[in-house]
Amino acid sequence: MRKRDPRLAAPIRAGLATALLALAGCGTDDSAAAGHGEPVVMGMTDKVVATDPAAGYDPGSWLLFNNVFQSLLSFPKGGNTPEPEAAQRCGFTDADSKVYRCTLKDGLHFSNGDPLTSKDVKFSFDRTQRIKDKNGPAVMFAALDKVETPDAKTVVFHLKTPDATFPMKIASGAGSIVDHTAYPADRLRTDGKATGSGVYTLKSYGKDRAVFAVNQSYKGPAKVKNSGMTVKFFDEPGKLKKAVESGDVDLAYRGLAMKDIAHLDNASLHQQHGTQVIEGGSAEAMYMVFNMKDPVTKQAGVRKAIAYLLDRSTLVRDVYQRTAEPLYSVVPAGITGHSTSFFNTYGDRPQPDKAKAALRASGLSGKVPLTLWATPDRFGPGTVPAFQEIAQQLNASGLFDAKVRSVPTDEYEKGVADGRFGVYVKGWIPDYPDPDNFTQPFFGKDSVLSNHYNSPAITGRLLPKTADEQNRAATKTAFRELQDIVARDVPILPIWQGKQYAVARNGVTGLEWTLDASTVFRFWEISKAADA
Numbered sequence: 001m002r003k004r005d006p007r008l009a010a011p012i013r014a015g016l017a018t019a020l021l022a023l024a025g026c027g028t029d030d031s032a033a034a035g036h037g038e039p040v041v042m043g044m045t046d047k048v049v050a051t052d053p054a055a056g057y058d059p060g061s062w063l064l065f066n067n068v069f070q071s072l073l074s075f076p077k078g079g080n081t082p083e084p085e086a087a088q089r090c091g092f093t094d095a096d097s098k099v100y101r102c103t104l105k106d107g108l109h110f111s112n113g114d115p116l117t118s119k120d121v122k123f124s125f126d127r128t129q130r131i132k133d134k135n136g137p138a139v140m141f142a143a144l145d146k147v148e149t150p151d152a153k154t155v156v157f158h159l160k161t162p163d164a165t166f167p168m169k170i171a172s173g174a175g176s177i178v179d180h181t182a183y184p185a186d187r188l189r190t191d192g193k194a195t196g197s198g199v200y201t202l203k204s205y206g207k208d209r210a211v212f213a214v215n216q217s218y219k220g221p222a223k224v225k226n227s228g229m230t231v232k233f234f235d236e237p238g239k240l241k242k243a244v245e246s247g248d249v250d251l252a253y254r255g256l257a258m259k260d261i262a263h264l265d266n267a268s269l270h271q272q273h274g275t276q277v278i279e280g281g282s283a284e285a286m287y288m289v290f291n292m293k294d295p296v297t298k299q300a301g302v303r304k305a306i307a308y309l310l311d312r313s314t315l316v317r318d319v320y321q322r323t324a325e326p327l328y329s330v331v332p333a334g335i336t337g338h339s340t341s342f343f344n345t346y347g348d349r350p351q352p353d354k355a356k357a358a359l360r361a362s363g364l365s366g367k368v369p370l371t372l373w374a375t376p377d378r379f380g381p382g383t384v385p386a387f388q389e390i391a392q393q394l395n396a397s398g399l400f401d402a403k404v405r406s407v408p409t410d411e412y413e414k415g416v417a418d419g420r421f422g423v424y425v426k427g428w429i430p431d432y433p434d435p436d437n438f439t440q441p442f443f444g445k446d447s448v449l450s451n452h453y454n455s456p457a458i459t460g461r462l463l464p465k466t467a468d469e470q471n472r473a474a475t476k477t478a479f480r481e482l483q484d485i486v487a488r489d490v491p492i493l494p495i496w497q498g499k500q501y502a503v504a505r506n507g508v509t510g511l512e513w514t515l516d517a518s519t520v521f522r523f524w525e526i527s528k529a530a531d532a
Contacts, residue, residue: 038528039228040508043240043248045255047233048210051202052189053176054128055136059254059429059519062173067212067229067523069176069196070220072102072121072155073167075518077525080433082171085220086116086197088153090167097162097468104153109217110179111201118149123180125157130186137174140431162468168432199224199524208233212523225510225527237381244275244503250528251504251511253521258382261501262321274506280515283332283433284498286324286379286386287426288372290491292452294422296370301362303490305355306423307346309397310390316496319386324496329483330438332497334517336472337435337479341487342494352397359399370394370402372423375412379427386495387425416450426492433517434472435479439463442492443482453491458482507531 048064050056056065072090073082084090090102108116125147132138143163148156159166169175182195194202199222200212212229232249234240237257244252265277288306290297297303312326325333328343346354359368374387387404394400407415415421426449430437441448443458462482466475486492500515507529514522 037226038530039230040226040526040528041230041232041249043232043234043243043252045234045237045240051192051194051205053173053178054131055133055188057135057137063521064202064210065173065176066520067200068194068198068202069178070198071171071175071177073171075171075520077513077522078516080517082167086177092470097164097470098159100157100166102155105219108197108219110195110197111215111217112179112182112195114179114181116177116197117152118155120180121155121177122147122149124177127183127185131188133188140169140174164468164470164472165432165434165436168434172432174431200229222524224524229523244505247505250508251502253502256501256503258321258323261323261503264503275503276506278502278504278511278515280500280512281334281517282498282500283335283517284429285327285332286495287428288493288495289424289426289449289451291419291422292491293419296368297422299362301358301364302368304358305399306394307342307490307493308351308355308358309394310493311350311393312495313348315386315389319382319389320496323501324498327494327497330442330486330492330494331435331479331483335433335435335438337476339480339483341483345487350393350397355397355399367399367401370400370423372402372404373412373415373421374404374406374425375409376406378409378412379425383425429519435475436466439479439482449492451491455485455489457485
């Protein structure tokens, strides 16, 4: 998802609508899930920044949205292709990926008893665009022109420009449907409550916890394996670790220190304090970004020399305790079109001779002074140690005099926006699992990187070429060419790709179905034995 940094592989062009029509008719048991089994208590250090879908664009808020609200489509567990949720069927009605039509299921209701109709869907999207909250997901719908509702069950989206990833966007937390009678049309709801039609209701929400109850009127494919969820918020990883070890929480998600995860994963059964470590896939990534107008980093030789010297394997081993993996391209592994462009160009081990040659080709001699900018509270606790490790690697070559500066998030973001930093960190959690989400925001118009990089081949040919291709597998060649261009120009340097972890008490099951590249944490899949 862009999630302020850090969260559709589709059928063939001619058959997308047909395929989604077919999906609607199978595997969607609408018997709802009344909820059974034990209630579950979860802990995390992420905060729920917003309970209003027009405002939240962070992991904690989307965790709430994905469980309390329905979208027209949703990502099935372990899958990257959206399937019907509130919709009976959805599909593009044109070959240009500019008109998208959905038909709602019968009998949908919000948790307050109000019927859910096409009016609510239109209201939700119009409202997000109208409010355009700076911390909200409106940016994801820049291509949306208007929403029409021919009848109470039909919604038609008209796009300004082709966007084959639109089904993925509406399947994300950004596509949450709200009750038009419970939310103001032109401002955010501020009472800390939520009215949705999803699997759970938000029973209470406060500074230290949020309590979720099973929504008895939910109508959709999910089957609930617990009788409710409580999420406790912790202000530091150490407290979260103690809570799961002592049994104060049944599971810990997002926020445990890397060393603690590694310790528990490698410990004996006795040392694990009755816990288990569950690992899942993730497309979360971290990058080093170069300001193309900075006096030092605008020089291609500097950027290429750093690419030749970066030792990702050592970084992942020593700083991240192997809770991440080396990343060799801007598109992570597991995402359509992933390649290893930086591995192919710069290798996987430091090459000082090639780094020196790159610097000399740019007319540089002597040690290059370099400041690596980071922030300790935005992209995870390993960010500053990671940049310190990278600085040591650069200095060990004798070619750089690198140091690390760490500043609070507000100061950091302002420095990036003002162009004061030559090298800085960017963390990224995808909004949806498609290569578009790792390229368009970085290299398209209004780049979130703020690094003044422009490639006519990328913006003028490759991104437009992939935007209207409904068969996402057919975009592989274009996206791999894009990644090769990025490796050649080095405006950004991929560092690592994360893994998702949860630590749970023995007797807690189902977490393997909540940790995948869709970034959807599915409360309903988690269950707890009565004696756990």
